[in-house]
Amino acid sequence: MRPFRFGAVVRQADSAKAWAGKARRLEDAGFDVMLVPDHLTGERLAPIPALAAAAAATTRLRLGTMVLANDFRHPAALAKELATLDVLSDGRAEPGIGTGWMAGDYAAAGLPLDPPGVRLERLAEALAVLKGLWGAGPFTHHGAHYRVEGLDLYPKPAQRPHPPLLLAGGGPRLLRLAAREAASVNLTTRVLPDGSGPDPADGGLDAFLAKIALVEETAPGPIELGTSILELGEVKAARWSRADISGLAATPQVLHGTRHDICGKLRHWRAEHGLTYFVLHHERALDAFAPIVEELA
Numbered sequence: 001m002r003p004f005r006f007g008a009v010v011r012q013a014d015s016a017k018a019w020a021g022k023a024r025r026l027e028d029a030g031f032d033v034m035l036v037p038d039h040l041t042g043e044r045l046a047p048i049p050a051l052a053a054a055a056a057a058t059t060r061l062r063l064g065t066m067v068l069a070n071d072f073r074h075p076a077a078l079a080k081e082l083a084t085l086d087v088l089s090d091g092r093a094e095p096g097i098g099t100g101w102m103a104g105d106y107a108a109a110g111l112p113l114d115p116p117g118v119r120l121e122r123l124a125e126a127l128a129v130l131k132g133l134w135g136a137g138p139f140t141h142h143g144a145h146y147r148v149e150g151l152d153l154y155p156k157p158a159q160r161p162h163p164p165l166l167l168a169g170g171g172p173r174l175l176r177l178a179a180r181e182a183a184s185v186n187l188t189t190r191v192l193p194d195g196s197g198p199d200p201a202d203g204g205l206d207a208f209l210a211k212i213a214l215v216e217e218t219a220p221g222p223i224e225l226g227t228s229i230l231e232l233g234e235v236k237a238a239r240w241s242r243a244d245i246s247g248l249a250a251t252p253q254v255l256h257g258t259r260h261d262i263c264g265k266l267r268h269w270r271a272e273h274g275l276t277y278f279v280l281h282h283e284r285a286l287d288a289f290a291p292i293v294e295e296l297a
Contacts (some may be wrong), residue, residue: 001270001271001276002108002224002270002280003276003297004266004270004276004278004296004297005032005033005226005276005277005278005297006030006031006033006278006279006280006293006296006297007031007032007033007034007035007066007229007277007280008026008031008033008035008279008280009036009037009063009066009280009282009283010022010026010035010036010044010283011015011036011042011043011044011045011283012044013039016053018116019050019053019054019057020053020054020056021267022054023053023054023057023058023061024057024058025058025286026061027060027061028059029286029290029294030290030293030294030297031297032061032062032297033061033062033063033094034051034054034058034061034062035065035096036050036051036064036065036066037065037205037279038065038068038069039105040105040108041074041102041105041109045067047068048065048081048082051063051065051093052085052088052216053090055085055088055089055092061092062093062094063092063293064095064166065095065096065097066096066097066166066168066169066186066228066279066281067095067096067097067098067166067186068096068098069098069099069100069101069102069105069167070097070099070100070122070123070126070259071099071106071114071119071122072100074146075125075126075127075129075130075133075146076129076133076146076148076198077155078126078130079129079130079133079153080153080154081132081272082095082130082163083133083153083155083156083157084155086157086158086159086163087155087157087158089158090158090196091157091158091163093157093159093163094163094164094184095163095165095166096165096166096168096184096186096237097104097121097123097126097127097165097166097167098167098169099116099120099122099174100119101119101191101195101198103195106195109235113194113195115193116171116193116277117173119271120173120174120177121144121145122145122146123144125141125143125144125146125176126145126146127146127165127177127181128141128143129141129143129146130162130165131161131162132148133148133151134153134157134161134163135152136156137152137160138152139151139152140149164183165181165182165183165184166182166183166184166185166186166188167181167182167184167185168185168186168187168188168193169185169186169187169188169190170187170188170189170190170199170202170211172214172270173281175186175187175218176214176218177265179214179215179216179217179220179223180218180219180220183223183224184222184224184277185215185223185224185225186227186228186277186279187211187212187215187225187227187275188227188228189202189203189248190202199254204247204248204250204251205249205250205251208227208248208251208253211271212225212273212274212275216274221232224276224277225273225274225276225277226275226276226277226278226279227251227252227253227275227279228278228279229252229254229255229278229279229280229285230245230248230254230281231245231253231254231255232255232262232280232282232288232289233255233281233285233288234258235285235288236282252266252269252275252278259292259295260293263292263293263295263296266278266292266296267296
């Protein structure tokens, strides 16, 4: 049985000192991963330089993204950035990547929001480019969306063959891709095709269990399963405030009750369904969640 792992999403700070303090707070509290989101709008730091700063302030904490929007960067550039982060953090990079989805980001930057199927095809191709460039020697790729000609990337990542990748999503096509290509899958609510927010039709215990089954059926080998905590007590994750949290009460995405109750629920989901990686999405809930991390980690 896999051990529990816990991550926390951190979005912003107004100084280097404050940001380093947040990273050290997570490390001291026993969290495994610090995660930074990737959006062009809103009060959020850019993920890769923010994680580099967190690396300099910590020694154990792993450095992740929840999640990078593939459409914002060419995978050759992203491969170099992430390999550099991995080297300079002594092998602690743990990048999460997705298609990109938030319509407001695309509109603000003047980027076209392609249909989900196109974005998913582009993500699949980007993953092939990332892994190819992180391998030994020059890499060439001629695809529908990207072209790379004999590029021998420097640096290569410290973790071999490459940093563990996380994919997050709720739609069946993305979950199948994640099962084939990622080391870890974060099970989420499916996003509406127009990028306006979570799909209200995708919720409840049955839908959540079906996602677990789909990943397990598709994955060629062992894979880490996890999800995001959208409500802890009275604290809701702001990103998903439009989601119908009440429909998720039976899933591990909503945690109510005493410390004993919550630890019992998470132990149940690990024992019965193999979920071991839980991500807290709201800093306001850190103090309340820290004792749970201490007991289970």
